[in-house]
Every structure is written in C-alpha cells, then in structure tokens.
Amino acid sequence: MNAGKILLVEDNPDDVALTMRALKSHNITNDVIVAQDGVEAIDYLFGTKGRPAPTDLPAVVLLDLKLPKINGMEVLQRIRADERTRLLPVVILTSSDEERDIIDGYSLGANSYVRKPVDFVEFTKAAQQLGLYWLLMNRTPPPPRGP
C-alpha cells in the first residue's frame, strides 16, 4: 500500500470518526491528517510562521464543503492557485448533492465529487472505493522540484 498521506478536511468529528473507521475497515492504513476547518487545511498545506509546509504533499485531499472560517470551495481555489499544489488530487466529499456545488467544484478543478451516503454500509463502500482508487490505482504527477 502506498505510504502517501490523506488530508481529511472535515469539521464534524462524527464524520471524521466514521470516515476513519470506514477507511480502516478496508485496511487503508495510510496516515490521515485531519484539518477541522479551511484555515487549518491551508496552514497545513502552505505552512505558517511556527511550522513550515510539509516537504511531501498528501496523496489525496478529502474536502468537505461546509466548513467554518474558510469554506471548502475557497480551499480548493487556493490549492489550485498555488504552483506547488496545482496538481494535487482533491476529492470533494460532502453531504450535499446540490447541482450548484457539483458544477462549482469541478469548475474550480476538483478531481472528483462524492456524496456521503446516510447509509453507513454504503458510506463504507464509498470510502473503500475512494481509497482503492486514489491511493492505489491513481498515478500522481511527480512532485515539483523545490527551489
């Protein structure tokens, strides 16, 4: 299994717990970094005064849309605007299946859009498929060279 990390941007701790359980139940043991709002996610990806940006980017970002402070769409925009993270795989994982959100998400460069099912069995299936696809099957572009 790929050792790449997963960045889970999710404010709801229940959802965090359920997502982790779903991933684990399918033996996806990659490191999961949880950002509880948009600011945390951006801080992690681009670094802050106290802590520099990580040298290795996550293999995939699971991004909720409805977030405190900075919402998911804005986070996506920032990711795509930066040269370093421009090609980073981002999967929108959210409760809504509003057409508007789907269109906006893809327009801003999301690689996938997945609605979280209420049925936990279904949810687990979806998480497994996501892990399989993005962590195992998908080939990521080579990381850009540092300055």
Added chain:
Amino acid sequence: MALLKAAFTVLTSALLLVQTPRASEYQVKAVFLFNFAQFVEWPAVAAPDPQMPVIIGILGEDPLGTFLDETVRGERLGLRPFEIRRYRELTDITACNILFISRSESERVAEILAALGKRPILTVSDGDDFAKRGGMIQFVNDKNRIRLRINLEAAQAANVTISSKLLRVAEIVRTPRP
C-alpha cells in the same frame, strides 16, 4: 401759301375787269326791260292763261337790235315764256305787257299814252321827260349809268303794280298838275 392764293385772286379779278367789255347802253336797257317783268304785276285780266307769253313790245324805231331777243331767249316768268313784238302803229298794239316807246316817237308820246289810256301796259321809254309826261318808267342816263324814273301815279292809274323793290332803286316823279 395763303398769301400766294390771295395774290392770285387779286390778279385774276383785275384781269376779269379788264377783259369784260363795258355793256353797251342798249344792251343794259334790254336787260332792264326783261327785268321789269319780275318787279311788276298786272291785273289778272291781262293774263287769263297762266301759260300766256309775257309780251314785250317795241313801238317805233328799234334801237335794241337783237339785244332784247338774246336776253329773253329761253327765259320764263313762272310758266310764261317771253315774246318780243315790234309795232309800227298804235293800232298794232293788242295784247302787250311791257311797251318800250322809242325816241323816234317822242313827238307823239302824249298821243300814244292817251291812246293806251288805262290799259294795263307798263310803258317804258328813254325819251326826255317821259315820266313827267305820264309815262310809267323812264331810262335816265347818269354818268354812264342808267337810272330809272318812275311815275307811280301813271302806273296805278293803269292798274299796273310796281314792286316796292323796284321803287327803291328808282326816282319817283309825278305828272305836274296844270
């Protein structure tokens, strides 16, 4: 132009005066005799017929020659033509209107006038004192002109009316009363 015309008129008048020969005495007397007919009226009995000729008679030697004949030729008094008769004797005188008594008869004028009596005959003569002696009209020579002397009483006595116009141009005389 007007001046020229006037000059011409004067010239022609002068020529006419020169060329017309002065009428002889008897020529004038013939015209006078003829003219008398127009200034004298006779009683109606003298000319019962309106076409009866006016008879001018000449008693005695005729000094008028053809003048009188020429004068009356073609002339008329109204409808009446003129006729000239020449008498030798008193008895020859029948119908006569004007009688010229020649100078040749001067000696017997009284006799002739008496014989004529009151017959309506205009008696004319150029004998001296003819009018004073009872003749009606006497020719008098006056400076180459012939004047008339009329015895109105004689004419009235013979019932011969002499026009006042004729009287105007004549000298009126009377028969002296004894």
Added chain:
Amino acid sequence: MSIRDWPIKRKLTAILLLISGLVLVLTSVAFVTYEVVTFRQTIQTHLATRSRILAANSTAALAFANEADATEILAALRYDPHTVAGALYDRNGRVLATYPARAAADLIPGAPEPDGYRFEGGRLVAFTPVAQGANQRLGTLYIASDTKAVSDAIRLSGIIAIVVLAIALLAAYALAAALQGRISAPILALAETATAASTRQDYSLRAPKFGEDELGTLTDAFNQMLGRIEDQKQELQQHATRLEQRVADRTKELEHRNEALRRNAAELLAANNELDAFAYSVSHDLRAPLRSIDGFSQVLLEDYATQLGDGGRDSLQRVRAASQRMATLIDDLLKLARVTRAEMRTEPVDLSAMARDIVVDIQRAAPDRPVEFAITPGLEAQGDSRLLRVVLDNLLRNGWKYSSKRPQARVEFNALEENGERVFVVKDNGAGFDMRYADKLFGVFQRLHSAAEFEGTGVGLATVRRIIDRHGGRIWAEGVVDQGATFYFTL
C-alpha cells in the same frame, strides 16, 4: 403697391371714381360736341337767314345795277359784329358792291363760287343766289363771318364741361368715400375678425353684421363656422382633459401596481433566496446527523452484536431504517424545492424515448420483477427535458411500484386527443385508489397507502404536479381500488 394689393376700400373708391369719371368725361365730350355742332348749325342758319334776307332785298339793286343801293343794303351787315365781309355779284359775276364799301381786295373773292355754306380759313362763308321769282337768277350774295363765336362757344362749353367734371368728380369721390363703407365695412370687419380669430386662436369672436344682403349671409355663415369651431375646440379640449385625466389615473394605478409588483418581486426574490439558503443548509446539515445516527448504529451492530441481543439488534436496525427513510424524505423534499426554483428551458422533447430510458433504469435496479411496459413510440412535447424526466420517472416508477402485487403487472404510456388537446396517459393495473381521495393524491406528504404496503414519501406526485403547473398544463387521475390507476396530463 399693385392694384391687386390695394385695400378693398381704395379699390371700391377707385372703381366708383373710374366709372363716374368715365361717364362724366363721355357726357362732357358729348355735351361739348353737341354744343359746337348746334352752335355751328345755329350760326350757319343765322347766316343763311341773313343772307336770304339780304339777297331778297338786293334783287332790284342787282336787276337794275344800282351800286349805291347795293352798297347801302350791304352796309346793314355792320350790325353783325361777326361779319367781316360781304359782296354782291351781278349775273355776269362782276362785283356790284362790297362790304365794307371799300373792302380790301383779299376780303372779296374775284368771282362768285358755287352756292352754299362752308367753313374755310377760320371763317364761315356763304354764297347765296339772288333771284327774283322762281327762276330768274340775278346774281350772287357773298357773306363771310368769322368763327370767333364758334370758338368762343367751344371755349365756354369746354370750361363749363371741365368745371362740371371737376365738381362732379369731387362729388363722386365724396359719395364713393361715403358709400363704399356700406360694402367694405362688413368685409373689413369680417377680415379683421378672421385675422383676430386665426392669430389669437380665439373662436369666441363674432363678426358684426351690417345687413341682410349677401355680405350679411356671409357674415352669418362665418360666425356659424366660428361657433362650430369653438364648440369642436371645447369638445376636443374636454376630450383631451378627460383623456389626460384617464392617462393620469391609469399611470398612477400602474405606478401603484408596479410598486406592488416590485415589492412582490423583491419579496419573492428574498423568499427565494431564503428558500435557497434553507435548501442548501438542509442539504448539508440535515443529513449529517442522520449519517451519524446510521453510522454509529452500524458501529454498535458490528462491534457489540453479542452484547445487544436480538432485541437490541432489532431496535438498532429500526433506528437505521428510520434514519435512511428520513434521508430519502429530505432528498425528495429538496427535489421538490429544486423543481420550484429551477430555470425552465423549453425545447422539443421525445417523451417516448425518455420513457424507454427510464424503464431501462427501473428494470436494471430490479431485474427479477417481470413487469410489462407498453410505450407508444413517437410521443413528443414541448418542455424542459430535465423536469419532464422527473415527471415520467415518478409516474412510471409509481406504476411499477403499485403494480408489484399483480402477477402480471403492466404499465402503459400513450396519448389521446381530447377536445383538440393532446393528453398523455400513464396507466397501470396495480393497487389503484379510491376516487373519493383523488384530490389528495397530489398534496405533499399525502399518501393513500401505508409505508408498509408501498414505500414512499408522498412528495413524488406533488413534485410532478408542480412541474406540470410550471409547464402550464393540467394533471388528474382516475382509479379503482385493486384495478389500477390512470394518470392524465397535458403540457
């Protein structure tokens, strides 16, 4: 100024003066001519008379060539101051006597000229025959008279004529000036009124009337015309005022309505935005707790199955089913809200093809249920394809769902013509319904069957009706319990 442009007063005066002047001039000329002719005739007659008298008197003088008498007769001519010369010629044309007695040679013609009277060299000349009796020509009398009398008479009559002409013209002018007013005054008054009326647009003016002649008739007609114009103007003004009032009223009314519409629109917009925000929030936030409920129930079932026992497991299963049903309910409600808000794009839609697509979906989800779908091909309509798909999906799924207890389930989609209108029909041979509750079919959360009998949220038909409404169509249903239901709709 051309005569054509003279004021009518001057024209009338000029015409009157011209006519009277012409008449007067002609009369004067006639008068003078008559005077002259008459006077010439008169003096000729006088001369003739005098000549005849003298001729009659001179007969004897001529007959017996008496110059003195002739001279004396001619001397009578001195009593006529106009006689300038006289002469008597004898029958041979010789001058017997003259007047004056010793006349200048150029005064007397050398010989008599033809008898008669003539004017020559400013003199009237008469040659009169002198005759005694009817045919005895004795000579000729000549008298010359100057024509001063004639020219005096001409001058006098000329002066009279001129004076009369002048006085008459003055009188004519005075009369014309006085009388032309009778004709010109009404015309001038008419013209003045017409000018005033047209320049000031004041149609209440009236031209004064002077009499009952043609001008009076004209004035009456003109005044009538003005009256009519005034009436019409008033009427027009009234109309205009009424119209303006009406326009103002309508404008105010429209403003009110516009204001109300604006308010409504703003309210609608606000409501829509609120609904949007609400729906968005529902979509995100309402499902998250359900997911937690379901998720952790499953966790309990998986991790603590033995401790829970059969009763506990059953309870948890019920919790999960309820939360999942609630999720479906939320999804359906969101769909209904979306249908209400969605923008419509009208285009030709092949309903038959759409129905076949849906049937394929349905049969793929439950391949073991033998349901006969009869879809009439070529049914087309105008509408929003996404929304119409929702309609057909709901109706066909309903038919499929409610005929599930039939051994030989059958769902039909076709169309019929009713009163020239195309009516689409979806018919099944399923559970049907009681017509008494037909009006409740299309209400939100209204169900005629229990969830145990047939699952459902009671939102589907409400959504369908909403879409049909938005297309301007109608939808209704007929059914008999246990014999099936038929849905009719128009677009």
